Amino acid sequence: MISNSPIIEVSELSKSFGSRTSLNNVTFDVHQGEILCFLGPNGAGKTTTINILSTSLRGDQGNIRYCGEPVERLMSQYKRELGIVPQDLAVYEDISAEANVRFFASLYGMTGTELEQGTNEALEIVGLTDRRKDKPKTFSGGMKRRLNMACAIAHRPKMIIMDEPTVGIDPQSRNHILGSIRKLRDEGATIIYTTHYMEEVEEISTRILIIDHGEVIASGTKEELKERLADEKRYEVEVEEINEMPDIDLYRIDGVKKVDIVGNRIHISTLKGIENLDQIIVNITSNGLKIINLTGFSPSLEMVFLNLTGRTLRD
Numbered sequence: 147m148i149s150n151s152p153i154i155e156v157s158e159l160s161k162s163f164g165s166r167t168s169l170n171n172v173t174f175d176v177h178q179g180e181i182l183c184f185l186g187p188n189g190a191g192k193t194t195t196i197n198i199l200s201t202s203l204r205g206d207q208g209n210i211r212y213c214g215e216p217v218e219r220l221m222s223q224y225k226r227e228l229g230i231v232p233q234d235l236a237v238y239e240d241i242s243a244e245a246n247v248r249f250f251a252s253l254y255g256m257t258g259t260e261l262e263q264g265t266n267e268a269l270e271i272v273g274l275t276d277r278r279k280d281k282p283k284t285f286s287g288g289m290k291r292r293l294n295m296a297c298a299i300a301h302r303p304k305m306i307i308m309d310e311p312t313v314g315i316d317p318q319s320r321n322h323i324l325g326s327i328r329k330l331r332d333e334g335a336t337i338i339y340t341t342h343y344m345e346e347v348e349e350i351s352t353r354i355l356i357i358d359h360g361e362v363i364a365s366g367t368k369e370e371l372k373e374r375l376a377d378e379k380r381y382e383v384e385v386e387e388i389n390e391m392p393d394i395d396l397y398r399i400d401g402v403k404k405v406d407i408v409g410n411r412i413h414i415s416t417l418k419g420i421e422n423l424d425q426i427i428v429n430i431t432s433n434g435l436k437i438i439n440l441t442g443f444s445p446s447l448e449m450v451f452l453n454l455t456g457r458t459l460r461d
């Protein structure tokens with residue numbers, strides 16, 4: 147259940163590093179029970195936002211409220227109720243998986259039975275119960291990432307912030323992590339999840355914040371974001387590689403709204419209900435290009451992103 151009142155409210159957050167603006171007036175809120183996904187390409191400002199939320203970095207401007215109060219007033223409660231899964235691994239290679247989890251949970255003041263239960267549950271959620279006695283140095287990259295997550299959740303945080311926890315891992319560990327996130331949310335946690343993998347956002351988000359060049363450029367559920375493109379059809383035309391793409395003027399064609407060229411692929415948005423595909427093909431081939439593939443799409447988040455920024459997410 148997603149509650150109506152926000153658990154976190156971030157307003158007009160800005161941060162610069164020297165002359166480089168990393169965040170510019172970022173405003174958003176997070177409601178209890180959400181899986182809020184921050185989606186943006188490398189360098190968009192996701193980690194900076196997360197670092198400020200997790201209090202390891204200070205913003206230059208803006209403020210954060212937690213449960214309706216300025217976060218500074220509730221700092222010790224806020225820190226206790228937060229679980230942070232950092233982008234970089236933060237586990238000790240030479241002590242067992244369970245000792246790692248126990249260590250991090252104990253930093254939050256857990257002891258005795260509560261500590262044991264929290265440790266057991268966290269290892270169970272990430273699927274490492276069988277390997278609890280083993281040292282991380284014997285683990286695959288994906289298993290280490292799952293352990294990283296267990297270390298952040300054993301103290302049963304209300305809010306879990308995860309910074310690209312699935313980068314570069316095997317599909318099995320990735321699925322496990324995504325499944326664990328859903329489980330944690332079902333058990334009442336609120337999740338903030340950053341990624342540049344569109345598929346993950348499609349799979350787990352309850353709401354999405356698209357962030358680019360330090361600014362929030364759109365937000366909504368995936369359905370709401372896709373609805374923006376409801377009146378459009380989209381084609382991707384792949385042409386044979388050539389040294390330089392000629393100036394093709396597809397905008398002359400009735401219905402064509404947007405054209406983006408990425409390498410040897412031409413992405414075309416065109417209004418629904420206007421039959422113009424034959425003209426599009428003629429226009430492209432008459433410019434000396436050889437079409438090797440043509441695909442039609444129904445709206446996807448990738449298209450929403452392309453539409454908003456003129457770039458694909460993995461440029």
Ligand SMILES: Nc1ncnc2c1ncn2[C@@H]1O[C@H](COP(=O)(O)OP(=O)(O)OP(=O)(O)O)[C@@H](O)[C@H]1O
Binds near residue numbers: 168186187190193342
């Ligand atoms: N400590 C720092 N010093 C200087 N510049 C920084 C620092 N941290 C971040 N930046 C810059 O701020 C911008 C946003 O970076 P950030 O790491 O927040 O992006 P991101 O969306 O998390 O990207 P990634 O997916 O690569 O982690 C980038 O241009 C980055 O180079």
